[in-house]
Amino acid sequence: MVNDWVYIGLFILISLFLPAAAILIAGWLAPKKPNKIKNSTYECGIETVGDTWVQFRVQYYIYALVFLVFDVETVFLYPWAVAYRQLTLFAVLEAVVFLLLLAGGLIYAWKKGALQWN
Amino acid sequence: MPTVNDFLLILPEVVLLIWALLILLIDLWIPDTKKYYTAVLSAAGLVISAGCAFALLGRTGSAFSNMVVLDGFSSVLSILFLLSGLAAVALAYDYLKRNAAQRGEYYTLLLFSIAGMMLMASANDLIMVFLSLELLSIPLYILAGFFRPRLASEEAALKYFLLGAFSSAILLFGIAWIYGSTGHTDFPGIVASIDGGRANYLLLLIGAGLLLVGFGFKIGVFPFHMWVPDTYQGSPSSIGAFMTVATKAAGFAALLRVFLVLFPAEAPIMAGILWGLSAASMIFGNTVAIAQMNMKRLLAYSSIANAGYILMAFVPYGNPVIAQEAVSSALFYLLAYALTSFGAWAVMIALEPAESDGLLLQDFSGLGRKYPWLGAALLISMLSFIGVPLTMGFWGKFYLFKTAVDGSQIPLVLIGLLTSLVSAYYYLRIVMFAYFKPGEPQIQPGRWASVVAVICAAGIFVLSFIPTPVFQFAAQMIMGMK
Numbered sequence: 001m002v003n004d005w006v007y008i009g010l011f012i013l014i015s016l017f018l019p020a021a022a023i024l025i026a027g028w029l030a031p032k033k034p035n036k037i038k039n040s041t042y043e044c045g046i047e048t049v050g051d052t053w054v055q056f057r058v059q060y061y062i063y064a065l066v067f068l069v070f071d072v073e074t075v076f077l078y079p080w081a082v083a084y085r086q087l088t089l090f091a092v093l094e095a096v097v098f099l100l101l102l103a104g105g106l107i108y109a110w111k112k113g114a115l116q117w118n
Numbered sequence: 119m120p121t122v123n124d125f126l127l128i129l130p131e132v133v134l135l136i137w138a139l140l141i142l143l144i145d146l147w148i149p150d151t152k153k154y155y156t157a158v159l160s161a162a163g164l165v166i167s168a169g170c171a172f173a174l175l176g177r178t179g180s181a182f183s184n185m186v187v188l189d190g191f192s193s194v195l196s197i198l199f200l201l202s203g204l205a206a207v208a209l210a211y212d213y214l215k216r217n218a219a220q221r222g223e224y225y226t227l228l229l230f231s232i233a234g235m236m237l238m239a240s241a242n243d244l245i246m247v248f249l250s251l252e253l254l255s256i257p258l259y260i261l262a263g264f265f266r267p268r269l270a271s272e273e274a275a276l277k278y279f280l281l282g283a284f285s286s287a288i289l290l291f292g293i294a295w296i297y298g299s300t301g302h303t304d305f306p307g308i309v310a311s312i313d314g315g316r317a318n319y320l321l322l323l324i325g326a327g328l329l330l331v332g333f334g335f336k337i338g339v340f341p342f343h344m345w346v347p348d349t350y351q352g353s354p355s356s357i358g359a360f361m362t363v364a365t366k367a368a369g370f371a372a373l374l375r376v377f378l379v380l381f382p383a384e385a386p387i388m389a390g391i392l393w394g395l396s397a398a399s400m401i402f403g404n405t406v407a408i409a410q411m412n413m414k415r416l417l418a419y420s421s422i423a424n425a426g427y428i429l430m431a432f433v434p435y436g437n438p439v440i441a442q443e444a445v446s447s448a449l450f451y452l453l454a455y456a457l458t459s460f461g462a463w464a465v466m467i468a469l470e471p472a473e474s475d476g477l478l479l480q481d482f483s484g485l486g487r488k489y490p491w492l493g494a495a496l497l498i499s500m501l502s503f504i505g506v507p508l509t510m511g512f513w514g515k516f517y518l519f520k521t522a523v524d525g526s527q528i529p530l531v532l533i534g535l536l537t538s539l540v541s542a543y544y545y546l547r548i549v550m551f552a553y554f555k556p557g558e559p560q561i562q563p564g565r566w567a568s569v570v571a572v573i574c575a576a577g578i579f580v581l582s583f584i585p586t587p588v589f590q591f592a593a594q595m596i597m598g599m600k
Contacts, residue, residue, distance in 0.1 A: 090120070101139070107143060108146065
């Protein structure tokens with residue numbers, strides 16, 4: 001029990017030490033040629049040009065949703081395909097049911113005009 | 119690996135889900151002018167599923183490696199949910215047409231939600247409780263906002279969604295604590311761990327408290343009731359009616375099973391909390407309802423008060439002698455409350471004009487003279503809400519109070535009696551408007567909503583002559599619960 005806490009303590013020490021060491025060593029060794037741009041704050045990428053509050057077409061959103069359905073399908077089918085040789089009939093049928101459900105979703109979206117760009 | 123028997127035990131749910139998926143697709147080819155086909159199809163699905171549930175009545179067993187159980191408790195509640203769904207379809211039919219919101223998704227989403235409720239009543243694993251809670255909630259978030267361009271409906275959906283998401287998260291957190299304490303999420307495993315003395319009592323208690331908060335949101339008891347009035351008012355009225363009955367019943371189903379099975383040892387502490395929730399709900403719901411002039415808000419506050427009444431019988435649940443009686447009287451009251459609440463909502467939906475946020479009490483003026491059947495249905499529902507003899511509401515409260523007295527909760531019973539007296543004021547005021555004020559309802563009543571109102575009122579009246587067999591049926595059904 002106590003040993004576990006020692007490990008956690010070691011982890012904390014190392015995790016504090018490593019980044020601190022990296023920053024300090026870099027500070028000693030690196031050549032320093034500051035200018036205005038280098039000293040400016042770096043936050044989430046470069047500064048934007050123009051207004052960031054642009055409007056997107058809401059249809060991108062529906063596209064993204066339909067895309068996501070098949071994205072997730074791939075994630076689920078990949079391990080299934082890899083293990084296909086060891087699977088029982090039940091697992092195969094389950095995957096077929098899963099595909100049918102997703103196909104139903106696609107038919108629904110299609111018929112509702114989600115894939116129509118106008 | 120699941121066997122055929124596993125699927126057989128959840129046959130009503132399977133039928134309902136497949137049916138819902140088929141309706142979703144079939145509805146795409148039904149033109150907008152003929153949406154009654156979708157309504158009839160979904161009603162047929164509910165009836166078939168109810169037929170399966172009836173066929174399974176009396177069977178018990180567990181399926182999918184103890185994820186779900188089938189017993190009398192879940193069977194009876196499943197049938198209650200399916201009948202509520204049938205009522206919600208009937209109530210919606212004229213109402214959606216009147217509001218130009220005849221979309222087939224209403225019925226599909228309703229069916230999905232009911233399947234979630236049925237799974238919730240038979241869940242035997244905390245993960246299953248959570249999943250079925252989501253399956254029942256997510257369609258309801260959408261249904262609450264079904265009149266989408268209307269602000270009130272969007273507000274209802276957003277409030278319900280935000281608080282529902284919070285309560286789900288709290289519930290999940292509670293499940294995590296219980297898993298941390300016992301190392302199991304399945305009920306038999308948790309019980310074995312507690313009985314074997316391997317569970318950490320404090321962690322378990324925290325988990326139980328968090329679960330109670332999560333369920334409290336769903337059943338809408340006092341400190342967790344904030345979403346109730348706005349959501350019920352802004353949602354389509356047929357969904358409001360459905361939520362007051364079915365969602366509440368589903369929340370109670372999970373609450374009763376989880377607490378009876380998992381937390382009998384925490385009863386001394388939980389009883390105090392349940393006592394407070396019950397008393398506060400009865401007092402708050404009934405007093406605030408007095409100030410409401412909008413029928414939908416009034417029924418919303420009434421539903422908060424009724425959640426308090428049901429909780430009352432459950433306070434002494436730790437006493438093994440009372441536990442069975444507590445669950446059967448809660449079931450009995452849920453049945454009585456379902457009939458009463460659907461009766462009251464149906465009368466209102468029948469008379470509600472398009473684009474309305476719920477009728478004001480004045481709008482019932484002259485109802486008794488112009489439409490005697492609807493007036494009578496309203497009168498019977500209101501008397502049943504108060505608990506006047508010759509109604510199911512009376513027997514429901516009778517059994518609840520009796521259970522609470524047997525569990526020596528005399529102060530709580532006194533609060534219940536006094537708040538019932540208070541409630542008589544606002545329930546009878548509606549009757550007063552309907553019978554003694556001159557006026558005329560604004561529209562021709564919807565046919566199907568009127569049918570639901572009359573059937574519910576007849577049920578309230580007729581069943582009140584045979585309360586003992588009904589109660590004994592409920593008691594017999596829950597015998598094998600533990």
